[in-house]
Amino acid sequence: MCRLLVMFVMFLIPAWALGAPIEIAGRATVVDGDTLAVNQKRVRLWGIDAPESAQQCADPHGKPWPCGRRAANALDAWLQGRTVRCVQRDVDRYGRSVAECLVQGDSVNAWMVRSGWAVAYREYATAYVGAEQLARTGKRNLWQGAFQMPADYRRAQRAMQGEDTRAARVPPPGCRIKGNISSAGARIFHLPGQRDYEQTRIQLHNGERWFCSAEEATAAGWRAAKR
Incomplete structure (x- = not known):
């Protein structure tokens, strides 16, 4: 048993x-x-x-x-x-x-x-x-x-991604204009105070970036957001 x-x-x-x-x-x-x-x-x-x-x-x-x-x-x-x-x-x-x-x-x-x-x-x-x-x-x-x-290689990639994340979150001094790329590929920049500014996130690895002036963004081929 x-x-x-x-x-x-x-x-x-x-x-x-x-x-x-x-x-x-x-x-x-x-x-x-x-x-x-x-x-x-x-x-x-x-x-x-x-x-x-x-x-x-x-x-x-x-x-x-x-x-x-x-x-x-x-x-x-x-x-x-x-x-x-x-x-x-x-x-x-x-x-x-x-x-x-x-x-x-x-x-x-x-x-x-x-x-x-x-x-x-x-x-x-x-x-x-x-x-x-x-x-x-x-x-x-x-x-x-x-x-x-x-x-x-993996450690280096993680370090780079960490640097990119911080750089995407914290703009360079005096450069607060957000250069965003839409899902359709349109390059649009958003000024502080505009409707979509706060919710726009910069992704450096996708080619998005910060600009210091509207003139700089326009010269780089980006257009201003309508609102």
Whole structure:
């Protein structure tokens, strides 16, 4: 009776609570160089860091090339729609499963680093440091020229966005005219006191800006708001 009760209780307890590895298996879709979608679940490849989708690297001659996009394309071409089996090691702050994924026994994580499409993410694991050294020595892909570590790239982007946000919120001294771009692409400037001035928000990354005078705004190709 006791044995049956124990078995019943174990049946009710989820696998993760018993220490059993959680596995996600199925055909994978590439989200980016270190993220897959498997059975409608996002899986972050454990222990590696690939360049961001918009990240550029430099070739041996210093010419920029889209390494983030190429890394994702290389991963997609290597997987060829094959079934992956991912063994979860953690869950990140975005709720994604962090896992090592295998294709017919080959580690996807190791392949990305060994091929020079990702680096060992030493902040979380050192399992792929040796694979990274092979790629570096062979000057494979990312290592053919200069590039910024993906983690450093993300930090720099966040810092820039923070500066842009503050600059968009706080005008330069004496320059309180808001140059706004409408959804239709019209460039319109708003003077303090006009109807839409307070609700207008400046988004520097979209090309909007502050002006110091109506004359400056007009000379730059912007027209005055009617009200």
